[in-house]
Amino acid sequence: MNITDKELDQKAVRLSRDIQQRGIKLVEILTEIDKRQSFSEHSYRSLCMYIVRYLGFSEAQATIYNKLVKTKILASEKVKQMAREGEDSLSVLRLAEQHLRENPDVYNSPKIFENVV
Numbered sequence: 001m002n003i004t005d006k007e008l009d010q011k012a013v014r015l016s017r018d019i020q021q022r023g024i025k026l027v028e029i030l031t032e033i034d035k036r037q038s039f040s041e042h043s044y045r046s047l048c049m050y051i052v053r054y055l056g057f058s059e060a061q062a063t064i065y066n067k068l069v070k071t072k073i074l075a076s077e078k079v080k081q082m083a084r085e086g087e088d089s090l091s092v093l094r095l096a097e098q099h100l101r102e103n104p105d106v107y108n109s110p111k112i113f114e115n116v117v
Helices: 005-036 038-042 047-054 059-070 076-084 089-102
Strands: none
Touching: 005 038, 005 047, 047 059, 059 089, 076 089
């Protein structure tokens, strides 16, 4: 690439914000798919299987998205707002961790890993 370091940094910042915003939107959509159980229309027994086999994510990525959906992390408006405003991922994750600590029944539920591929 024939661009300055500053331009390269600016591109990285724009792309990382775009990825964060798209990730939040994907979690919102996956939450609705899980709620409707519409993954079964494609012959998948679980959301995680749908994420891996239909959407083409790795098992590790699918497990993360599945956890985010099952723990209802986006129920926290503060987490949603921070992510949409491009807050750095560590801040959002710290807030998500706090949410999980305050709601251990959700986090410790055996259903969180239900039907993980």
